[in-house]
Amino acid sequence: MEEKTKRAIRAGVILAFIVVVIGLLIYSRIVAYSMAPQSKPVDLRPLPLWEIPIVYLIDYFSHGTICLLFAFTVAGLIYEFVPKEAITKYMGSSKAVGYGLALAMAPFLTVCSCTMVPLFGGVLYAGAGIGPAITFFLMAPASNILTILLTGEMISWEVAGVRIIASAATALAAGIILSKTPWGKAVEKEYQIANAASAKVEIVKPPLDERLWAALKFAGYLAKQILPFFILGLIVVSYVEAFLPEDIVGTYLTGFAGILIASVLGGPLYTPTLVEVVLGKAMWDLGMSKGALLSWLMGQPYDVANAMAVSRIVKWKVVVTYFIIAWAGSVTFGLLYGMLSGSL
Amino acid sequence: MKEVKVEVIGPDPPCRRCQAAKWAAEKAAEKLKQAGIMVNIEKANIMSKETIQKYGVLVSPAIAINGTVKIMGRVPSPVEVEKLIMEVVK
Numbered sequence: 001m002e003e004k005t006k007r008a009i010r011a012g013v014i015l016a017f018i019v020v021v022i023g024l025l026i027y028s029r030i031v032a033y034s035m036a037p038q039s040k041p042v043d044l045r046p047l048p049l050w051e052i053p054i055v056y057l058i059d060y061f062s063h064g065t066i067c068l069l070f071a072f073t074v075a076g077l078i079y080e081f082v083p084k085e086a087i088t089k090y091m092g093s094s095k096a097v098g099y100g101l102a103l104a105m106a107p108f109l110t111v112c113s114c115t116m117v118p119l120f121g122g123v124l125y126a127g128a129g130i131g132p133a134i135t136f137f138l139m140a141p142a143s144n145i146l147t148i149l150l151t152g153e154m155i156s157w158e159v160a161g162v163r164i165i166a167s168a169a170t171a172l173a174a175g176i177i178l179s180k181t182p183w184g185k186a187v188e189k190e191y192q193i194a195n196a197a198s199a200k201v202e203i204v205k206p207p208l209d210e211r212l213w214a215a216l217k218f219a220g221y222l223a224k225q226i227l228p229f230f231i232l233g234l235i236v237v238s239y240v241e242a243f244l245p246e247d248i249v250g251t252y253l254t255g256f257a258g259i260l261i262a263s264v265l266g267g268p269l270y271t272p273t274l275v276e277v278v279l280g281k282a283m284w285d286l287g288m289s290k291g292a293l294l295s296w297l298m299g300q301p302y303d304v305a306n307a308m309a310v311s312r313i314v315k316w317k318v319v320v321t322y323f324i325i326a327w328a329g330s331v332t333f334g335l336l337y338g339m340l341s342g343s344l
Numbered sequence: 345m346k347e348v349k350v351e352v353i354g355p356d357p358p359c360r361r362c363q364a365a366k367w368a369a370e371k372a373a374e375k376l377k378q379a380g381i382m383v384n385i386e387k388a389n390i391m392s393k394e395t396i397q398k399y400g401v402l403v404s405p406a407i408a409i410n411g412t413v414k415i416m417g418r419v420p421s422p423v424e425v426e427k428l429i430m431e432v433v434k
Contacts (some may be wrong), residue, residue, distance in 0.1 A: 118402070123401060
């Protein structure tokens with residue numbers, strides 16, 4: 001067979017697979033099939049201890065597999081096909097463009113933590129400075145494509161949308177405020193390189209079938225990185241769902257105090273990627289208010305692991321400042337959303 | 345004997361995808377050695393000032409051949425790296 005035909009067939013097979021995955025998700029939408037586990041605390045409580053996570057995991061994966069498959073596939077595709085060289089070229093050009101790109105591109109480029117810290121450093125060094133770098137760094141974990149898809153499918157698209165807007169506003173505020181502080185400016189001065197090169201980059205594009213395959217391979221890589229922690233997280237969530245009494249959630253995770261508690265828990269308490277969505281969903285089922293739910297979800301960017309990674313590059317004063325701003329943003333938007341949606 | 349410099353650019357400590365990219369470069373180098381091309385593989389830190397001064401902001405893993413970034417943000421196959429090096433040498 002000719003090389004060309006072979007490539008076309010290979011690309012066709014992979015494309016068919018992608019269409020099936022997208023089709024499955026659309027179909028499940030049409031028949032209103034829920035992507036979230038259906039177990040209620042009442043069903044889980046009477047089970048023996050060892051059986052709770054098993055029942056919950058089976059329940060989760062029988063519902064959530066399509067969503068996970070879709071999320072990983074789409075993340076892989078976007079990551080592969082987004083024109084990375086165009087973005088990195090402009091990220092250093094001016095402040096405004098830097099902020100815009102940081103907000104717009106963070107969701108797509110950062111499903112893998114191994115690209116996030118280098119990009120943060122790159123943006124900081126190469127011209128756009130501390131502001132866009134911080135914006136990028138806060139925006140990335142708060143609303144990467146995997147998180148948003150899962151929030152939308154499991155909790156609701158309203159919450160997912162609000163999460164994007166609130167995270168973007170907070171990230172932007174943190175970037176702008178930090179770039180005005182003396183310690184932010186000091187970092188910028190220390191790292192700025194006068195004329196970072198953007199030349200000498202000639203990206204070679206492989207043929208379509210190889211790119212598609214690379215996208216799926218990247219999706220598989222992401223799944224391998226994330227799923228083990230995700231499953232561990234789900235086991236914890238199953239016990240939370242079964243044993244956390246509703247009246248405790250009702251008392252402590254509603255109202256203004258609920259938002260404060262949720263925002264504090266959501267940050268330093270490090271939940272692996274995506275688990276915060278499932279755990280949030282479980283607590284929401286148990287009676288957490290929508291406002292507190294948003295605060296909880298927005299806690300992701302200022303968790304300890306992220307802070308540790310970034311503190312290797314910038315001074316602790318910068319880390320503390322963005323910690324405080326991110327936390328304040330989480331509380332403010334939690335309150336606002338709680339009031340507007342009538343669920344405080 | 346022709347010499348080619350291949351830089352594998354990634355964060356330090358290397359992430360798994362950057363190690364995979366380096367592995368592909370090493371495989372390609374082995375094969376090209378038989379064809380009489382010396383490939384010097386170097387690791388460049390994506391976060392260092394030198395790298396950014398030279399190449400700008402990159403998405404890891406990236407591979408530069410003789411000072412030109414050819415691959416960015418993906419893991420190539422050994423055959424692909426081999427082809428790219430051959431093109432540069434020609």
